[in-house]
Amino acid sequence: MGITAMIPNMTFQQLMDEANSRWGDIWDSGSGRLEIMLLCPRKERKLLELHGDMIDHGQPVMGIFHRPRVEADLIAEQGFDPRAASFQFLNISNADMGPWMQQLVTQEGWLRSTVELAPVPFALDIPNQRAFEKRTILCFRHPSLPPLGSYFLPYPINALIGKAFVSLPRRQAAELARQQAEILGVGLAKPEPEIVEVPVVEPVAETEQVPLAVEDAFVTEMIPEEVESVALPQSAEQVDSTPAVETATPAPLVVAENSIPLPSGIPEVDDMLPIEREFRALIQELLDAGVDPSDMMTDPRLEDITERALAQEFETWPVFMAMVS
Numbered sequence: 001m002g003i004t005a006m007i008p009n010m011t012f013q014q015l016m017d018e019a020n021s022r023w024g025d026i027w028d029s030g031s032g033r034l035e036i037m038l039l040c041p042r043k044e045r046k047l048l049e050l051h052g053d054m055i056d057h058g059q060p061v062m063g064i065f066h067r068p069r070v071e072a073d074l075i076a077e078q079g080f081d082p083r084a085a086s087f088q089f090l091n092i093s094n095a096d097m098g099p100w101m102q103q104l105v106t107q108e109g110w111l112r113s114t115v116e117l118a119p120v121p122f123a124l125d126i127p128n129q130r131a132f133e134k135r136t137i138l139c140f141r142h143p144s145l146p147p148l149g150s151y152f153l154p155y156p157i158n159a160l161i162g163k164a165f166v167s168l169p170r171r172q173a174a175e176l177a178r179q180q181a182e183i184l185g186v187g188l189a190k191p192e193p194e195i196v197e198v199p200v201v202e203p204v205a206e207t208e209q210v211p212l213a214v215e216d217a218f219v220t221e222m223i224p225e226e227v228e229s230v231a232l233p234q235s236a237e238q239v240d241s242t243p244a245v246e247t248a249t250p251a252p253l254v255v256a257e258n259s260i261p262l263p264s265g266i267p268e269v270d271d272m273l274p275i276e277r278e279f280r281a282l283i284q285e286l287l288d289a290g291v292d293p294s295d296m297m298t299d300p301r302l303e304d305i306t307e308r309a310l311a312q313e314f315e316t317w318p319v320f321m322a323m324v325s
Helices: 012-017 019-026 042-049 072-076 094-106 170-184 216-222 274-288 300-311 316-324
Strands: 002-010 033-041 061-066 085-093 111-119 135-141 150-153 162-169
Touching: 002 012, 002 300, 012 019, 012 061, 012 085, 012 162, 019 162, 033 042, 033 094, 042 061, 042 085, 042 300, 072 150, 085 094, 094 135, 274 300, 274 316, 300 316
Parallel strands: 033 135, 111 150
Antiparallel strands: 002 162, 033 085, 061 085, 061 162, 111 135
């Protein structure tokens, strides 16, 4: 499974240039990568943003959505409604493309084709437009969407700027975090306490009270198997016939089996993050209103909460699936 993070105002080129410093051992600079295009219904964009959370992959997967504006008419001329779809470009390892697309293709019926990427004609006068050579890339689309022959961009894919949704492999990310914690000296296990043996002192005629620090780890050593006790003072009639001190076997140590009950009425500790509480409240509100889970993705409130949750590294997708299932 992956962990998705949102990085604002990024391009694929920036992410590639900063990959070693950002992800260290997670990033394999020698791994072959490719760019593909995904077309999904606009209302399902949120599912696509967090798709990596449900996929076991080995390398970071980078995704940037592009929204056609001036060039939307060029797409509509092909019989494709640009307002009905979300257009995502992925930079992905060759080895991860199969696992990434398996569920979409086998269970949801996504279709595979190719799309020609072409520069927007200069006659449209887009600011800061850059020329680039036409190229054909692999494309996967939702079965509800028609095929698309050409897609027009004002810049090459590597220069498109927007919110980058980067899915990091969970196991490697956890290992990297552990290594960094060791280097920084934080989050490490505390050393085991040193066990000090307490010598057994022979009993003497006079009894002296010695304060003892009773800890579970030392109880066995601090209580000898046999103890000579001092007898209680006796009456005057018994002094002549009974010795003042005699050896007696102590009563067995009694340990209460039942723990002391805690006072009732103590509230449970709520360790839920505020962003999780807000997210759950919104999903429950939509469920109570009878909103279909797939239609929830179009709610602007959900988009706002999801973006803030990503910034706080809270994964909304597992919570969403658990609540709507």
